[in-house]
Amino acid sequence: MSETQNQIDSTEIELLTFQVGGQEYAIDIMSVREIRGWSKATPLPHAPNFVRGVINLRGTVLTIVDLADRLGMGRTDTKERNVIIVVHTGIETVGLLVDAVSDILAVNKSELQPPPEMAADNEQAFVSALMIAGERMVRILALPAALPSENTEAA
């Protein structure tokens, strides 16, 4: 987990929730730098499939990770409505390609439940916690695991 600690109240965190492949995910809002519309990425040769390429973020080269592909739900069919969430993990800045951004939730840390061990889904390695928001289940994304740097060495 790499939540940047909320300095005001460590027991309460704010989460940004978003849609990926029909599922609802969330990340700590402190790691979000900005949200921007989809623009066509320049593909990188020999990169893993889930890396859609790089885009120009005001002069810096930003790697775009197709989160749906990364989570094993197939390549995102990009449309105008797709959104890039620019996240910063302390070491690197990466853009996550998602379907849509939904909401910002303020939750108490105690509401977060550890995900049950489910060997069949390899996607669960990317989920660090679960929580209930109304009727929905929100998956808290384990951000470092989803980023390319962790796995490109092997890929």
Place this chain on the structure above:
Amino acid sequence: MMDEDDPMAEIRASFFVECEELLEALQDGLQIMDDGEADDETINVVFRAVHSIKGGAGAFGLEDLVRFAHQFESVLDGVRSGTIEADRNAISIFFQSGDILGDLVRAARDDDIADENRIQGVMSSLTSMLGADAQEDEAEEDVSDFQPMGLSLDLGLDIGGNDAPALPDLPDPGAPPAPASTVVFEDGYTIHFLPDSSLYASGNEPLHLLRLLREMGDLDVTCDSSALPSLSELDEEKSYLSWTIHLITDEDEEAVRDVFDFVADLCTLTISGSEKPAPRGPAPDTPPPPTTSDDISTPQDSTSASLNSTSTSKAAAALNTNKTPDVKAPPPPASPPSASKKPVAPSASKSNKPRPTVRVDLERIDRLVNLVGELVINQAMISQSVAEAGLQTNSAVSEGLDEFMQLTRDIQDSVMMIRAQPVKSLFQRMSRIVREASSMVGKSVRLKTEGDATEIDKTVIERLADPLTHMIRNAVDHGIESPQDRLAAGKPEEGIVTLSAGHRSGRVIVEVVDDGAGINRERVLQIAIEKGLVAENAELTDSEIDNLLFMPGFSTASEVSDLSGRGVGMDVVKSAILSLGGRVTIQSNPGSGTIFTISLPLTLAVLDGMVINVASQTLVVPLSTITETLTLMGPDIRALGPQTNVIKVRDSFVPLLDLGFELGFRAPLDSYVGSIALLIAQEDGDHAALIVDSIQDQRQVVIKGLQDTFGQVPGVAAATILGDGKIALILDPVDVVANADGRTQPVQSNLQLAG
């Protein structure tokens, strides 16, 4: 890093920065002494450098450093006063001492421990030089006397005379703050200069001429005011003053005459050579040497001030306060006699004119460089939109844009120049490598450097240090023969390694030249065959054999020495230089030595590239890697195997590679007839042809690193941002070719063409 909160930390940090500069000055001075070109001033510079380091070290309680510096200083003092002779041997010890001083400074800075044994060794050499009369002088007192140094930008190294007072600024900011020293004429010119009134009338100015002369060498000027009438008889339009000038310079008489070229018919001028005036106090009433440059300004200021009040408004209007009063009206007789004597402070030789400098955090410069990069990209974007808007080329917008483009380029060049640094510091480090390496292998080797004022991007310099160190060590270890062999070959016992830098057609060329035996090609080939690097019966040209040195795992040293010969080396050197966008070549002449030539780009921030399209992607190929472009004709393409093709370029066959396929953007095409191919030169001189769909443009692009976001991508060197705001990848074509699959025929199989 230092603790941010500690107020001393900053002072300390700046002390260490200054130490680096002092060490550099020390090295310089020692080098001059070693070259046998030292004068009294040189030893003073060396002494002061050591003294300043000791002073600063004392203030920070760096005991080891103080102790060593003190000993070193004592010996240097002995040299200065003539009790110790600075012979070859002594200078060699001084060099070692300088190295140790550097070690100690670095050790103190990084809270490290310096090599105690070495220090003791050199320390005892120094002590023995001091000899029996080594007065145990007041180390303690000396140390406590020192004020913390290291806060001023001006190191004071340029000031002549041992304890010369700080020089006041000259009235003319462009004039160099010339060091003052006692002027003793040994050789030079004596110039008598009597301006006509018409000289002033035509707007000329003796002071400017004198300044020009001062730039040529040491100058001593005497003004003859005896013709001055009393104030009441004075005609302010007439010329009364004449000058006698003694000039010591390396320039020939022609050059001296050239100074007076424009006024030759407006004055009476005699120039004679080689007069040897006795050492002279500039004027009886001016202070004895050190002659400081305020002599030139003070009298003038006073005279022109009085002039403004006494002379007619016409004359006064023609003068500004700092101009010499001689323009139209000579000074009134009431002015002090020193006004007429003008000992112009002799200037130092051009090389050590100190320029005011500012120390800037590198981060800030990098930010500026980045911003300028953005500006360049932005400008490209605007150009593109203007072009797309279909505006006429002579419209105001387009013309403004052209100017904007010009400005951007100028700004970019200037900013790149900020990052540029002379290679001198790098070269100085190398001289230490040579000293250590040569003493380790028992050879006598001397490093000559040329062009150390050549400027290269700071990053390039930093990243050049390791490969260059290796090459220098190799030159000493393998290049230069043993003293016996050298003597047997009729060469001087002392080997020479020359390190030179210079600009050549937009690149920086660094050469490492040794005067050793050259590459023993037979042995190189034999070893390469033994190690299985080349086939046994391979026929290789001389240059191919030379290039074997760059192959991984190659080492000719018959036994592994401390220095080099572990078989890692030249290949690492080569890849380090390639990663800088550079190239390295060898040229060897048996019996007379080897030349390694490194060619480097001026900067790592921009690159000249060819913008190409392949598989609907836009890519940039560095121009330096492309030797030619061609359009393929049917007969040019020959099938090599079932999947690979070669093309015929003049009389040779070159492997054909589809860039789109190699990058995984598309499958091989059915036919490449009519395609455009870029001929890429590889390191070994071989070529490969890369198929692209179209060539768009040739332009400068700003390099953006990919490493930060995505690590190393095979075949891709970096990225850039094009005029449309899209990112284009900058290819590393050599890498693409090296890792190439080579398939250019749409057949299924796994045969590969060796890359």
